[in-house]
Amino acid sequence: MSEFIELESQDGVRMPWNIIPGTKQEANNCVIPVSAIYTPLKPFSASPPPPLLPYSPLRCRTCRSVLNPFSVVDFSAKIWICPLCFQRNHFPPHYSSISVDNLPAELFPQYTTIEYQSPSPSPSPATPPVFFFVVDTCIIEEELSFLKSALSQAVDLLPDNSLVGLITFGTNVHVHELGFSHIPKNYIFRGSKDVSKDQILDHLNFFLKKPKPVTGVIAGARDGLSSESISRFLLPASECEFVLSSVLEELQKDPWPVTADQRAARCTSTALSVAASLLGACVPGSGARIMAFVGGPSTEGSGAIVSKNLSDPIRSHKDLDKDAAPHYHKAVKFYEGLGKQLVNQGHVLDLFACALDQVGVAELKVAVEKTGGLVVLAESFGHSVFKDSLKRVFQSGDYELDLSFNGIFEISCSKDVKVQGIIGPCASLEKKGPLASEIVVGQGNTSAWKMCGLDKATSLCLVFEIVRKDIPDAIGQPTSNQFFFQFLTYYQHSSGQMRLRVTTISRRWEAGTGSKQDLIAGFDQEAAAVVMARLVSFKMENEAEFDPIRWLDRSLIRLCSQFGDYLKDNPSSFTISPRMSIFPQFMFHLRRSQFVQVFNNSPDETAYFRMILNRENVANSVVMIQPSLISYSFQSAPEPVLLDVAAVASDRILLLDGYFTVVIFHGITIAQWRNAGYQNQPEHEVFAQLLQAPRDDVDAIIKERFPVPRLVICDQHGSQARFLLAKLNPSATYNSDAPPVPGGDVIFTDDVSFGVFMDHLQRLVVQ
Structure with missing residues (x-):
């Protein structure tokens, strides 16, 4: 598999089929869909890495794809032909000196992945990242002291220019005003009651000095929120380090009494809703993360996962299968709405769940995954799994996560390929068009996705559909036996600047008699196993009465009968190419894994x-x-x-x-x-x-x-x-x-x- 790992090190792409079945029927026979696992921000492994281009990309006027090494260039006429849609495009005047010996970087054959940083007309200051801590106080003293010490360390590691806010919650939600350093000051919301964005702004006195605008969305400084009122709740880390440390030091366990037969009243959903609305008002569209630290099950508000009575057990898999979890659907619906709100604002929800009990990760999953948030599950806030993972989030150096924000991921492909969807941490932008397939897998029905949070390891699984019915004749339409895919990722770099990374890849297609050996030669067993694992997990969550073991077994039997060599009814005659021989082993372990x-x-x-x-x-x-x-x-x-x-x-x-x-x-x-x-x-x-x-x-x-x-x-x-x-x-x-x-x-x-x-x-x- 070394050649596939080499391809990945250049472009961050692994595909199960590196030689692609050329027609719809042949793709169906291949069992594993034509797909790709793509890591948009994978660090460049080439030495030296491609240059960061300080200008805007040149785009095709029909399909909007970007000039790339596969484009055909006519140097004398100063024209380039787009390999995806065959449109002829003129070079603009600033490319006038282009020639065979004087190529721009984006046409270098080795730079199939390249990055642009558009020059901004005025040198605007880089947008600082925002970290909003939402902290559970319904936990025992010992756990609270572990959490406080971990948070104090995290505050020391925050970049100086980043903005920080703090909400603590238990029975009620407390929004801390960090900008008022003389005495600790916070605003309280009732945990059992849903609050709207307008009510939050009124309650937090955002319009004391300035009347509330009559129309329009209230969001950020441009809509009439003074920077003074924003900085009461979100302060630069360098300015509020002392205040934040003293608030954390004095943080007490939630004071509301809990009887022996009851769970604590914990309003996780209300706290997250207040945090999302506050960020939506103060810093819409800029890179912000809500970091939730939860130490037990939510029992108050719309996202409650269990009642307060200890005699009611928390939902199990059996309860979910029998539809006997009374709070589950309401909570999931709430977090779907919260996820949608955060995606519109461009903000991320991270979850650090540390408890021996369940805290509601299953319900929160939809909001965390759509916003590209990080998730850590541990038994205690004192456990190294939590403490070391939290440190890694803010760590700089060789092993930093390289957190980026506000991404938009777009895709272009050759006309015989459509996109069914993506399984991974993103949300569909519902950009319908000729590229979007009618079959939807994961986040589908679109050719563009929002990625509010992404880092250098975030990987997407793209599932494609081959739509060509038969092999075209060589006469007439210009055909090559290549399919082209182009992935565009716009994102806010950790430096605060907006960048665009473009990856263009080409794969040969084969169809008809004799194509089987070619397909086997391009089969990547590891990528195929990972695609099957993501697909089976997705189906288990979204298809009622789905039997994962039966589906995996039938897929494996079909694949082996399609590509193996054997005499009918003679098991000992069965052989399969070394290119596929480890795949049954992966499927055997996948059937026994924690995903199935x-x-x-x-x-x-x-x-x-x-x-x-x-x-x-x-x-x-x-x-x-x-x-x-x-x-x-x-x-x-x-x-x-x-x-x-x-x-x-x-x-x-x-x-x-x-x-x-x-x-x-x-x-x-x-x-x-x-x-x-x-x-x-x-x-x-x-x-x-x-x-x-x-x-x-x-x-x-x-x-x-x-x-x-x-x-x-x-x-x-x-x-x-x-x-x-x-x-x-x-x-x-x-x-x-x-x-x-x-x-x-x-x-x-x-x-x-x-x-x-x-x-x-x-x-x-x-x-």
Whole structure:
């Protein structure tokens, strides 16, 4: 797969089919849709990177695509032909010196991805980013002190020019006036009551000195809000550091009494609604993030997920399947509305949910995902998963997230391709046109999407439809056997300037007899597995009575019967190209993964796993589907081993990276030696190094990953060994015929092993 990784390093694109089926029928036969996983802001890997062009892009007058290396240029007539729609365009006067030896950067063949920063007529100051903290105070004292110390550290890391605001909530919502530094001052809203934007502005005294405008939307300084009244609630970090720190220091647990048989009154939805309306009034259209820190289930307001009575349990997957979760649909509807409001304002909702109980991530998912927000789920505000992840958000340097704002993503393609939609952190702008397919997958019915928040790792899954019915004749219409795709991403860079990144890619299409081998040659197994994982997650959430296992199995059987070689009714004759041979293994692990198996996970956890899957690139998503396993032993250097129970041995250490959880597993002999303290004796220095090697590798993983994974260190036969065993292929179980390997392990499960799975697959394919 090295050539696909190389293509990705240049353009940030991975496609399951890098040679594309040329007709609608052939695309349907391919089972996995023509699609792409695209990371719009992937850092340039080329050295030197492409220059940042200080002028506006040149666009085709018909399809509005941008001049690119695939354009055909007539240097004598100063004309360029758009490869997507074949329109002839004249170069403007400032390109008059163009020639074969004097090309502008956007025509260099290696710059298929390039970035523009339009010169602004007047040197306007860069827009500062806004961080609005919304903090839950209905938590026990110990949790509150963990949260306060994490927030104080975060405030120290904020960029000096950024604006900061603070809302705390429990039974009621408290909006803190940071601009009034003499004494702490806040405005209170009742948590059980929905408040409109106008009521909020009136209550916060925005129109004391200046009468309220009679017409128009009230938004920002241009509509009559004085900067003085805005700066009461949003202050530059450098100015309000002292006030904010003292407010956080004095923050108390919510004072309202809670009886022993009740949950605390927590109005998460009202607090988020107040924050969204306040930002919409003060800083519309500029990069702003609402960072919500929630420590328990919401019980007040329109977004409540459970009643206050402890005798009513919080909804489970079974309740959602039976439609027996009384608050669920109302809460989801509320957060859909909130998500729409935030998308219109260009603002992001981030969620840090830290509790042993569920807090409502499943309901909030729609608003967080549409705005491109970050999400972190941990058991406590004192847990390293939360503390280190929060630090990473504001960290600068090698591993920074590089948060960008206010993006708009557009797409152009050749005329025989349409877009069904995107599965990922964005919202449809409903820009209907000839490119939008009638079949909708994810955010569809459009060729442009809003991405309020994006970072260098945010990845979108684009699903295409091939609309050509048959292979065109070579006579008449100019046809090439290339499809072109162009992705345009406008965004507010972390420096505050607006930029446009343009990626143009070309893929060859094949149709008719003999095209099968070409299609196999361009098959990217990893990208295909990730597309299937996003599709199955999407279908599980949006299609009633959907059976994910049956759908995955039928897709795999169809793919293997289409592209495998076999004699009818002879399972042992089945073979498949090495280009596709790992794909059944990915599907086997996907069927057993946390995206498909919801048993033993709460709706919040399932929503969290799927949100991360929907925003990560191919390499990270593959680790979520099929974790990597590395073995450390005295006999050999650290080496990857099969994800199988046969890898367990008493004299080995295993490192399992499952993306969300990283496990260091010591074989029983290693654990006994460690407990006896051999690693501290000078003559056993090699043993000390063996123990340290997986720790060093884990530190490297944790350093570059967001959210920070949970680290589990366990021993063979210990209670936490389940974190490893649950992910392994159960080739040896309690009812296997063969005795277990000495020093090895067996898994107590009735799940089929990969060998049995493949036998069944071969038998069904050859029928």
